[in-house]
Amino acid sequence: MMPRHRRGWVMGGFGAPPERRSPLTVSLLEPALLVLLKEQPRHGYTLLSDLETWGMTFIHPSVVYRTLRDMESLEWVQSDWDTAQTQGPPRRTYRLTAQGEEALQYWQRELEKTQGLISQLLERMTKERR
Amino acid sequence: MMPRHRRGWVMGGFGAPPERRSPLTVSLLEPALLVLLKEQPRHGYTLLSDLETWGMTFIHPSVVYRTLRDMESLEWVQSDWDTAQTQGPPRRTYRLTAQGEEALQYWQRELEKTQGLISQLLERMTKERR
DNA sequence: AAAACTATTGACATATATAGAATAGTGTGC
DNA sequence: GCACACTATTCTATATATGTCAATAGTTTT
Numbered sequence: 668m669m670p671r672h673r674r675g676w677v678m679g680g681f682g683a684p685p686e687r688r689s690p691l692t693v694s695l696l697e698p699a700l701l702v703l704l705k706e707q708p709r710h711g712y713t714l715l716s717d718l719e720t721w722g723m724t725f726i727h728p729s730v731v732y733r734t735l736r737d738m739e740s741l742e743w744v745q746s747d748w749d750t751a752q753t754q755g756p757p758r759r760t761y762r763l764t765a766q767g768e769e770a771l772q773y774w775q776r777e778l779e780k781t782q783g784l785i786s787q788l789l790e791r792m793t794k795e796r797r
Numbered sequence: 798m799m800p801r802h803r804r805g806w807v808m809g810g811f812g813a814p815p816e817r818r819s820p821l822t823v824s825l826l827e828p829a830l831l832v833l834l835k836e837q838p839r840h841g842y843t844l845l846s847d848l849e850t851w852g853m854t855f856i857h858p859s860v861v862y863r864t865l866r867d868m869e870s871l872e873w874v875q876s877d878w879d880t881a882q883t884q885g886p887p888r889r890t891y892r893l894t895a896q897g898e899e900a901l902q903y904w905q906r907e908l909e910k911t912q913g914l915i916s917q918l919l920e921r922m923t924k925e926r927r
Numbered sequence: 928a929a930a931a932c933t934a935t936t937g938a939c940a941t942a943t944a945t946a947g948a949a950t951a952g953t954g955t956g957c
Numbered sequence: 958g959c960a961c962a963c964t965a966t967t968c969t970a971t972a973t974a975t976g977t978c979a980a981t982a983g984t985t986t987t
Contacts, residue, residue, distance in 0.1 A: 689824075689910075690824045691824050691908075691911045693943085694820045694824055695821075695918065702921050705922075712965050712966080721914065721918075723914070726944095727944075727946075729947090729968090730945080733944090733967090736967090753953085753965095754952090755951085755952055755954090755964035756953080757951090757952080758965055771922065775919065775922050778821075778918060780819075781821045781915060782919070784853070785825070785912050785915075787851065788828055788851075789905065789909065789912070791836075823975070823976095840934080841935070842935080858935085859937090859978085860975070860976075862934090863936090863975090866936090884985070885933035885934055885982085886933070887934080887935085887982090887983080888934055
């Protein structure tokens, strides 16, 4: 079986290029979560489906939950068990902290820079192809 | 010592936020190299400095060389030792293959998608901050 | 001939991703 | 009352990616 991401996924699925997540998508997971949590506190499971709305689909739940826990240990987010009865087992509510907001602002600058870089790359890609 | 990349780099350098590469930058290394090689064959060492022009600085040389070797094993690029005498040890000339061009086109679509995602994120970030 | 620069490779450590199972509560149909 | 589907989170094993530094080696400068 071929490598699944980064190098390798391009030439793999001749004819049937299936759903592939690029590493780029995954590396945007963190800012995406922060933005969503800035808007309002949410549960992990909710975030999972919110990400799909973003088009950030095919990210494995484990990755999302782990990222949330990592961000909690950095104190970018805080969580409590939701006391309200719901349709299932107990669930955590995550919300952004003050430090999380700082992180988000750093991410904003990061994303702006990246956007510029990608534009440059795309320009140069298409320059001699037309 | 704190984590060096991904999560962690934001809150680290209070006051002196030094040169940090974001994971995003590194994940653009591959398309960047492909674009440069599409324009013309180049040596690894040359590519290294070309990347700096891109603003993709602070990527460790090993990483670049390794990426080139990986792409060669995927037959996206080919290399030969440069026979011309130069100021130093022998060096490899890398050039794009037909498969490499396909990879580049795949990358193009990938980058366009990513660009869209980032725009969305940035919009939503700034929406309630103004 | 030491030092500085050009150029590439290799080995090892750490970080992150993928997949799938484990755990567990709730609701539905039978 | 129990099989099944759904909600919700965690854990563990393994694969892959990335970071860091040392090693190798030729060329030019002092």
